Amino acid sequence: MSASSVGDNNHGMPADGMCCLCTMEDITVExxxxxxxxxHPSMKWQPAQFELCVIQQLIETQFEQYINLVKKTDCQATLRRLLEKGPPIYVADKVALPLDDGDTHVCKLWFGADGQEHSAKLKGAVEGEARDKLWAELREFIIHEGREEGDEDDADT
Structure with a gap:
């Protein structure tokens, strides 16, 4: 890959000395x-602070990890936080992919390795009615999980 392919389509190049904040590996053109x-909605492009393999791992695993955490956690505060925004659709990481004020989510990725834009959608993520249905199912699971009839009455004793 030539250095010119990295800068095509108004995309930049890694800064000198840039390294992945996860693996601490150098991020380079080579x-x-x-x-x-x-x-979105600014549509501004920014450099990710993680290297390609870490971003790809997030895309492959974040949705499944979310679902598993919702189903397995026994902390009600954690459950409320997880359910506040609902099932994720797009890759997210506050360190690697920080959002500017007013932006809501990462919508596209650009890989210097191939000079192509890629979807930021998570593997397994659902949208529209399917997401709404899943979200409702998860809320139902949270509300009823671990409670037996009359549990609220036990709290008063």
Whole structure:
């Protein structure tokens, strides 16, 4: 891959000395591990602070990890926080992919390795009615999990 392919389509190049904040590996043109992300609604492109393989791992696992955490956690505060925004659709990480004020989510990724834009949608994520149905199912699970009839009455004793 040539350095010119990295800068095509108004995309940048990794800063000198840039390293992944997860693996601490260098992010370079030569290593082909530079990623940029676009956030909505500003549509501004910014450099990701994680290298390509870490971003790809997040895309592959974040949705499933969310579902598993909702189903397995026994902390009501954690459950409320998880359910506040509902099941994730797009890759997110406050360290690697921070959002500017007013932006709501990462919508696209650009990989320096291939010079192409890619969807930021998580593997397994659902949208529209399917997401609404899943969200309702998860809320139902949270409300009823671990409670037996009359549990509220036990709290007064």
């Amino acid at each position: 290593d082909g591990n530079y990623v940029e992300y676009q956030s």
